[in-house]
Amino acid sequence: MAAPDLTAELDRLRAAGLYRRRRVQDGPQRPHGRTDGRSLVNFCSNDYLGLANHPEVIAALQQGAARWGVGSGSAHLVNGHSAAHQALEEDLAEFTGRPRALLFSTGYMANLGVIAALSGRGDTVFEDRLNHASLLDGALLARARLRRYPHADAAALERLAQRAAPRLIATDGVFSMDGDLAPLPALAQVARQADAWLLVDDAHGLGVLGREGRGSLDHCGLDAAAVPILMGTLGKAFGTFGAFVAGSEALIETLIQHARPYIYTTATPPALAAATRVSLALARREEWRRERLGTLIGRLRAGAAQLGLSLADSPTPIQPLLAGSAERALAWSAALESAGLLVTAIRPPTVPVGTARLRITLSAAHTDTDLERLLEALAGLPGVRDGPGASLSLSLS
Ligand SMILES: Cc1ncc(COP(=O)(O)O)c(C=O)c1O
Secondary structure, eight states: OOOOHHHHHHHHHHHTTTOOOOOOOSSOSSEEEEETTTEEEEESSSSSTOOOOOOOHHHHHHHHHHHOSSOOOIIIIIIIIOOHHHHHHHHHHHHHHEEEEEEEEEEHHHHHHHHHHOOOOEEEEEEETTTOOOHHHHHHHHHHEEEOOOTOOOOHHEEEEEEEEOOOEEEEEEEEOOOOOOOHHHHHHHHHHHEEEEEETTTTTTTTTGGGOHHHHHHTTOTTTTTEEEEEESSSSSSOOOOOEEEHHHHHHHHHHOOHHHHHBOOOOOHHHHHHHHHHHHHHHOHHHHHHHHHHHHHHHHHHHTTOOOOOOOOOSEEEEEEEEEHHHHHHHHHHHTEEEEEEOOOOOTTTTTTTEEEEEOOTOHHHHHHHHHHHHHSTTTTTTHHHHHHHHHOOO
């Protein structure tokens, strides 16, 4: 049998406007950087608080490397678990108000690990239709029955849960490509009634929402009894790398015994844990970063409304502008780049067909002038006032 023709498939992606390519950053994450050799103002990073390039975090990483070396040497369960990892886990448990936290190498692996450790063949896992790919892939790895409910629709979930008793319900806290919040109190109620686990992936809420940046759950007043499993990432608002799951003693011990993406991988460098402890402390302490973000979000939304642009309805630093087709999203992204702004086009399969978009993200490090430049450039995009918002609500319902 002939090998599959990879080139033909790549050509098909190109023709459909779905081909992806990487841009080369020449320097740290920050609003004013160099991409592919050009100076651009970056409006697509997840470094919401501007901590990825913070001098104290950099110093902690350097000092951590001097103390711990670079590599962790092995998996956590062999001898890769250091006092630096342990201390960060204790900080994260305290921060999230839970008995324990467990570090994973990435958020993708944390979601795979938790879902596959808690469910298996014959179990039903319910997930929001717009959940992050890693939550969906977790159910696939578990070989569980994956059922997707309409976006943010707790009533639909309740009806579905009455028919097929779920073992686990999983949702993004803040949806990664839309910026809106899951209806967490209602989901917690459905989970309680159905006697199911509720897993909230708060990759985009932690650091940004809630008291001291404690995230979506704190923002909604939900405790560990309402949401027993919290997943958080460290490579977004906290500006470093990695992820964690926080929960009960029994949950964390179960993950240590059974979560394959935890067990069968090398622990992240201890110096990174040391750096994350510093960035976590900064994120908690420096309330002005969240206030600045709030100001920028308000100004962007007010400015866009004045210009007649319909941003998706989001209270977070993720402010999507719906283009509809992949081609249009690419054309808009290219036009912004000509104006000196970097906003990557997000296309299917990352988002549903017909809802390609510019995923604009804000950082506390953006200046007022950056925002003015963005608004001015958005206003000049061809067809930007044609009302893609209507097509979004249709296609997501
Ligand atoms: C909602 C959500 N969950 C999980 C992840 C994966 O986290 P990580 O990048 O640490 O693998 C991401 C983004 O990357 C995300 O947006």
